[in-house]
Amino acid sequence: MKKKAMALTVAAMMAAAMITGCGQTAATTVETAADTTVQTQESTADTESTAADTAAADGESYTIGISQFAEHGSLDNCRTGFLEGLKEAGIEEGVNLTVLFDNAQADTATASMISDNYVSQKVDLICAIATPSAMSAYNSCLDSDIPVIYTAVSDPVSAGLAKEDKTPEGNITGTADTLPVEAQLKMIREVLPDATKIGILYTTSEANSLSTIETYKELADDYGFEIVESGINTLADVDMAAADLAAKVDCISNLTDNTVVQGLQTVLAKASAAGIPVFGSEVEQVKNGCLAAEGIDYVALGKQTGAMAAKVLKGEAEAPDMPYEVCEGANLYINTEVARDLGITFPENYEADAAEVFETVTVE
Structure with missing residues (x-):
């Protein structure tokens, strides 16, 4: 289509040159314009093909399935970081990567159907975001060679x-998003010096939540x-x-429990x-109305995962x-609007030390 359009343009220019009687000068102008048009198109074509040629220099292209268990900020950030990690390794969606994405909406049966579907489509790899999706993908792939x-x-x-x-x-x-529980307990003690009871709401079927609560119990006495x-x-x-829980405790410490986060x-x-x-337990929860958190960076966690997948x-x-990897360290996040509404004053160093300070509550 572009070549035909160019030919029509050049023909029209030549006709105009003959009508005006400009002779050789007009013809030269037409030739120059035609040459410029062709060169521009060739340059554009070269530019468009360079990225694809570079990314697919090894002659490979890939199809992966991304199964995400629920829709909330931390898991969304994981997916974003995962694709960024692949891109940094030369595997880019739309260039040499086809991505199939499905969200189980916090339903384990749906998570199983998603991973079964990926296996039937013979994808090159499944990325499973959150524990239930990971367990489902693992079971679905037992009789296949899909990693x-x-x-x-x-x-x-x-x-x-x-x-x-x-x-x-x-x-x-x-990669594991093992929560920095001790850092969280230390932070809660500094913010609420008189508190004695911490409430935790969790889903009984989520293995990661059960494990994290045990860690809380082991360390709670120390603080x-x-x-x-x-x-x-x-x-x-x-x-x-x-x-019921809020009536019994001095504060609630939220986990990365997928069902509870959906009901945050x-x-x-x-x-x-x-x-x-x-x-x-992470930045998105604080942005959405939690007072503070000692949490990990889920975009960084996703990038780390993408590098492994690549x-x-x-x-x-x-x-x-490949042994599983853990995202090291914790970042402090605080919300000053929530603090004002509750009449809580952060320790004087908190705003300076925080990785991010939210001055308003933003619910997306």
């Missing part, structure tokens, strides 16, 4: 995905806290459980009615030979 790379799995060992030494249980590996837990089965349970606004409303704060896709490593 699974997971992320946002708090405890791969408890989930049956890895051994105590971090080596994989099969053709699966990835003078008692952990009061409340288990739920579905999102519909959050309303009543949060109201309900938890915040019940806590606000009781006049107590909710501490988050090695597997390129044949530089095999998933069973």
